Amino acid sequence: MTLYVEMFVFGALLGLPFLYETRPAFGYCLKFFLYSAVVMINSVILIPVFCFRAKSVKNLILASYFCRWITHMIGVKWELRNGERLVPQKSCIIVSNHQSTLDILGIFQIWPTMGKCSVIAKKAVFWVWPFGLAAWLAGLTFINKNKANEAKARINEAVEKVARENTKLWIFPEGTRRNTGEIHPFKKGAFHAAITAQLPVMPVVFSTYYFLDSPNKRFDQGTVIIEVLEPISTKGLSPDDVDDLAEKVRHKMSEALKRLNQETKSHFQPSDNLLI
Structure with a gap:
């Protein structure tokens, strides 16, 4: 009986490469399974460590070193442009487009560069344990x-903490994940908070995940460009300027996304800025 079980397992393992190459849906599910499984396992490992300095955003830098290598397993490469704009340890509100759960993997790639930074996440994420608990202990809001x-x-509470502790705060103003190749309308909370605290807004744009097609369950290999745009000052702005600020940021991000998408569609060529 044991021999038959071993033969079955061996045969199944031999068949995995065939399924991966011939069944796109299998590769899609396998990659997201590996991504989720490794994140969950790392969460279990890191929770006891995070307890020693609970709610410190420094925990997120440590988490990035544990999780960023997952990208090799799923065949995604990342290129950071203008990363030097993230280096100064100054308070700011980072806003970026939101396309997929892969966004967090992209942030893991650049956390060591940008240093202390928290993230605004929807409350439902907290209940995805053990990841949610680890994220809470790491300082997510x-x-x-x-x-x-x-x-x-x-x-507003998170922004006050950012200003007080000289850290950064990452917000997805679109609110909902959409991998459609465009920047969707923004919710205004991030911009209200930035103006109230008089903190600069730093737009960050992820090129479209052209290699990912969730409706058709396709997940190929690909490269994502992460471009950091010029920070936009809020000095002297009032609550009356929220709409104009949000539209200004959205316009700049939309123009950048169009440019990046044209580049990735025309046979992306890796550069010296590749993070992996």
Whole structure:
């Protein structure tokens, strides 16, 4: 009986490469399974460590070293441009487009560069244990998007902490993940908070995941360009300027995304800035 089990397992393992090459849906599911599994395992490992300095955003830098190598397993490369704009340890609000759960893997690649930085995440993420617990211990701020006033208050608290502790705060102003190749309308919470605290807004743009097609369950190998745009000052702005600020940032990000997408579509050529 044992021999038959061993033969079955051996045959199944031999068949994996064939399924991976001939069944796109299998490769899609396998890559996301590996991604999720490694993140969950790392969460279990890191939770006891995070408890020694609970809620410190320095924990996120440590987490990035544990998780960033996953990208090799799933065949995604990342290129960071203008990363020097992230280096100064100064308070700012980082806003970026939100396309997939892969976004967090991209942030893992650049956390060591940008240093102390927290992230605003939806409250549902907290209940995805053990990852949610690890994220909370690492200093993430969770908001309930269905309760606008409560969410706004939580964002304002996070921004006050950022200004007080000289850290950065990462916000996805689109709110919902959409891998459509464009920047969608922004929610205004990040910009209200930035103006209230008089902190600069730093736009970060991820090129479209052209290699990822969730409706058709396709996940090929590919490269993502992460471009850091010029920070936009909020000095002297008032709450009346929120709409103009949000639209200004969105316009700059939209133009950058169009440019990056044209580049990635025309046979992307790796550069010296590749992070892996």
